[in-house]
Amino acid sequence: MDNLIQSELFKLRKNRSFWTLIFIIMGLAAAFVVLSYIDSRMDQEAEVKGIDYFMNTIIGNNYMIKFSLPILAGFFIASEYSTGVMKTIASSGNSRLRIYMAKLFVLSFGGIVISLVLPFTLLTIGTLLSGFGELPDGSSLAYVLRVTGLTFLYAIAFASIVAVFSTIFAESGKTIGMGLVFFMFIDTILFLLGNFAPFVRTIDDNMVFKLSQEIDALNMDNGMLFKLIAVPVITYIVLGSLGAWIYTKKEIK
Amino acid sequence: MNEHVLQTNGLTKKFKHSFALDKVDMSIRKGSIYGFIGQNGAGKSTLIRIVTGLAFPSGGTVELFGQSSQRELVATRKRIGSIIEGPALFPNMTAVDNLEAHRLMRGIPGKDCVARTLRFVGLQDTGKKTAKNFSLGMKQRLGLAIALLGDPEFLILDEPTNGLDPMGVVEMRELLKKLNRERGITILISSHILSELHLLATHYGIIHHGQLLEQLTTKELNDKCQQYLHIKVNDPGRAATVIENKLGTTEYEVVSSGIMKLYKHLDQPGKVSTLLASEGLVIEEFMPMGEDLESFFTKRIGGVRHG
Numbered sequence: 001m002d003n004l005i006q007s008e009l010f011k012l013r014k015n016r017s018f019w020t021l022i023f024i025i026m027g028l029a030a031a032f033v034v035l036s037y038i039d040s041r042m043d044q045e046a047e048v049k050g051i052d053y054f055m056n057t058i059i060g061n062n063y064m065i066k067f068s069l070p071i072l073a074g075f076f077i078a079s080e081y082s083t084g085v086m087k088t089i090a091s092s093g094n095s096r097l098r099i100y101m102a103k104l105f106v107l108s109f110g111g112i113v114i115s116l117v118l119p120f121t122l123l124t125i126g127t128l129l130s131g132f133g134e135l136p137d138g139s140s141l142a143y144v145l146r147v148t149g150l151t152f153l154y155a156i157a158f159a160s161i162v163a164v165f166s167t168i169f170a171e172s173g174k175t176i177g178m179g180l181v182f183f184m185f186i187d188t189i190l191f192l193l194g195n196f197a198p199f200v201r202t203i204d205d206n207m208v209f210k211l212s213q214e215i216d217a218l219n220m221d222n223g224m225l226f227k228l229i230a231v232p233v234i235t236y237i238v239l240g241s242l243g244a245w246i247y248t249k250k251e252i253k
Numbered sequence: 254m255n256e257h258v259l260q261t262n263g264l265t266k267k268f269k270h271s272f273a274l275d276k277v278d279m280s281i282r283k284g285s286i287y288g289f290i291g292q293n294g295a296g297k298s299t300l301i302r303i304v305t306g307l308a309f310p311s312g313g314t315v316e317l318f319g320q321s322s323q324r325e326l327v328a329t330r331k332r333i334g335s336i337i338e339g340p341a342l343f344p345n346m347t348a349v350d351n352l353e354a355h356r357l358m359r360g361i362p363g364k365d366c367v368a369r370t371l372r373f374v375g376l377q378d379t380g381k382k383t384a385k386n387f388s389l390g391m392k393q394r395l396g397l398a399i400a401l402l403g404d405p406e407f408l409i410l411d412e413p414t415n416g417l418d419p420m421g422v423v424e425m426r427e428l429l430k431k432l433n434r435e436r437g438i439t440i441l442i443s444s445h446i447l448s449e450l451h452l453l454a455t456h457y458g459i460i461h462h463g464q465l466l467e468q469l470t471t472k473e474l475n476d477k478c479q480q481y482l483h484i485k486v487n488d489p490g491r492a493a494t495v496i497e498n499k500l501g502t503t504e505y506e507v508v509s510s511g512i513m514k515l516y517k518h519l520d521q522p523g524k525v526s527t528l529l530a531s532e533g534l535v536i537e538e539f540m541p542m543g544e545d546l547e548s549f550f551t552k553r554i555g556g557v558r559h560g
Contacts, residue, residue: 004358
């Protein structure tokens, strides 16, 4: 499967939408920190430290990941159906399962890279301008590592969802549109359904959509940490298997 | 040793209410150029898609290089290069990057094959130009280059001359002949341009409504292509009556603007022309001719014989 992953990585490196997303997020983050810094200097307020930017952006970053991934999946995977490249890939003598897994792994890698851009641009530029800062309990590095690790996991879980969309819709426009709509409304829909059916509330409480909003907690017991790790991993395995199954059964037009 | 590169046995593809392929038994011999002929929707692309693993059959089997199990078929497809319904390119990549992506995907060692293949199809000087800015001919050649990566033994080309200008068609034909002659590559090619196919193929398969009507070699085709007398007269209706009444045959057809094809009395052209002239008909053209692939195909799929 090495060859397939190498090929997908090569394509990701050459993918314009991937780089455009990175530069847009990076540019917005840099502009935000610089403007905040200038503002705080002019108003003679306490400067916001790098770690504060990092902490305050984790949940917002989730939305950035959710909205970037459908775009990446649309241009990186689904567009291959319309250009006909998917036909060449599927008939290349590699098994469908391996082809799908290679695409999912590299899409996940792309998701991880995108998930890092916003918090680390804020952290880096914030630190350069105002210093790193410190958290109350003094465990900044451990916190950064834990949140970063969890961000990775939720990014790949979301990637496995949009990979299924791209396989079903096989068209970049539909993948992007449906992906954005899905991530925009899934929380609200599950919340509303939970009001009528308690089991939906239980499901919602244990799905990646809601749990992704809890990864920035400063203090967390082992049970919660285990849940925050296990749910995206299980989501990745289940959705990855589902996507692979759909792809192996799919007739490529 | 199996002499066939591809064999299908009872290959069937059923949609809800119709058969796209109906028990197709096709065989392609090693080293041949197999011209696959059929109307739109006849089942050509469906068969090609099944052979290349893009679609799944409802029944029957596919055998590639003597292998027929699913696992073996997947592995065997490494020995195939294909262009299916147009060249598959990454539009924002250069020719080199397009080939590099496919080289990596196929696990072909060494980058030198990229430059070599581009040279072979005449695209070595495209530089930083991206594929979306290529002419249609260049895109087709790049598609062929991708299909040729890894030195395939079997090329499957679905309408490779689509949209090409006349020079492009000739170039493609010469390129394919060269591949067949110099590298011994077996080629399955479908095309609507039958005259072009006639100049290239060594074997033919005619498919109609999902059924493979006939498979034949060029020699068999030439033997079967019926000879006729090409007659152009001022009044084809009256000429038809004369032929039926005086020559006693209905083996003729009126094709267009006064042109008739008479399939009998080929050894008596003098008698026919004298008869028509004696009936007051003005003969504008009169010569013995042979059917081409197009006429043979039209007739084989049930084209009208009588005018």
